[in-house]
Amino acid sequence: MIGVxxxxxxxxxxxxxxVVKIKKLLNEKKVGHLGTLDPLASxxxxxxxxxxxxxxxxxxxxRKTYIAQFxxxxxxxxxxxEGKVEKxxxxxxxxxxxxxxxxxxxxxxxxxxxxxxxxxxxxGQRAYDLARKGEEIKLSPKEIEIFDFKILQQKDEKTFExxxxxxxxxxxxxxxRDLASSVKTCATMSNLIRTKSGDFCLENSLEFNNxxxxxxxxxxxPLEAILKEFKKIEVNEEQxxxxxxxxxxxxxxxxxxxxxxxxxxNKIVVGIGKIVDYKLKIETYFI
Numbered sequence: 001m002i003g004v005x006x007x008x009x010x011x012x013x014x015x016x017x018x019v020v021k022i023k024k025l026l027n028e029k030k031v032g033h034l035g036t037l038d039p040l041a042s043x044x045x046x047x048x049x050x051x052x053x054x055x056x057x058x059x060x061x062x063r064k065t066y067i068a069q070f071x072x073x074x075x076x077x078x079x080x081x082e083g084k085v086e087k088x089x090x091x092x093x094x095x096x097x098x099x100x101x102x103x104x105x106x107x108x109x110x111x112x113x114x115x116x117x118x119x120x121x122x123x124g125q126r127a128y129d130l131a132r133k134g135e136e137i138k139l140s141p142k143e144i145e146i147f148d149f150k151i152l153q154q155k156d157e158k159t160f161e162x163x164x165x166x167x168x169x170x171x172x173x174x175x176x177r178d179l180a181s182s183v184k185t186c187a188t189m190s191n192l193i194r195t196k197s198g199d200f201c202l203e204n205s206l207e208f209n210n211x212x213x214x215x216x217x218x219x220x221x222p223l224e225a226i227l228k229e230f231k232k233i234e235v236n237e238e239q240x241x242x243x244x245x246x247x248x249x250x251x252x253x254x255x256x257x258x259x260x261x262x263x264x265x266n267k268i269v270v271g272i273g274k275i276v277d278y279k280l281k282i283e284t285y286f287i
Contacts, residue, residue, distance in 0.1 A: 001026060002050040002286060003220040008205040009037050009045040018208060022047055025213045034059050035168060035197060040080055043194035044202055049216075051286045052223065058260065058272065058284075061168050062198030063147060068189060070176040071159045075186035079115045079173035089185040092158050095151060101182045102149045106175065111141040115173050144170045159190060199229075223269040223286060230262035230272070233280065240265045248279035 007018050015036045023031045032053045034046040048055055072092045076083030116139070148165040155161055164172060173189045180187035195202050206215050239249050258275040263282055271282040
C-alpha cells in the first residue's frame, strides 16, 4: 500500500501514537506523518504509508492553516494550558487593538523565537528536556511567513479566536505570546485546531478513535493525486531502466534546469526527479 491518509487527530493523543496505530492496522512498518501536531492540538495530520514516506522532504514547506484561541491576561511557561502560570496581566486588549497589531507586525515574513518548551535541539538535546530540568534555554529567532491572520470572534471576556495561515515551522504558541506583548499584555494559547496542511483538509480526514483498515483503504490518496500539481514527464520502460542504473536521459524539450518533476512510466508514478542541463535524473523512487 502506497499513499497518504488524513487523520483528524484528537486532543491528548501524540502524533506518534497515531502512526503506531496505523502500523498495527495495516501491518506496515513504513508509516510516518507529515509534520508533528502537538498532543494538546487537534485536527489535520497527514500520514504517509509505504514508500510514500519518501515524500516528507517535498511537503516539509507546505503552508498550514489553524483555528487558534488566545486567552489574554495570563502566560504559562509552555505558552499553552499544559504549563504553569508565570505572568499575569490585568489588561485585556480590544478587538481593534489586536487587528491593528496584526496588520502592523504579524503579516508577511517575520522573525519568531520558538518556545522554550519545543522540540528544537540545543547541542543535541531537545529544548523541552532542558526546560524541564530548569536549565538555561538559548534559542535563536527563525524567519517564518504569515499569509493570513484574522480574528474570527471573541469567545469570552479574555479569549479571542483567530484563523491563521502560515509557513511550516511556525509556532502558534509563540504568536500568542508575541501578539500579546505587542499590545502590552500577555496571553496563552488555549485551543488549537489545524484545519489544513498543504492540500489536505479536515473535510477529507478520518476520525482516529474508530479508525479501521477498510476506511484507510477507501480514503487513501494515491501518489497520482498527491503529486497532481507537480510537472510530469512520461518515460518508457527502456528509459526507466537507464534511470534506475544511474544514467541520466536527455529531455531536450524541457527546461534546462527544473526541480520536482513527477516521472511516470505506463502512466504509473515511479519517482520524483530533476532536470539539469536537459538531462533527467530520478532522486526519489516509489518502485
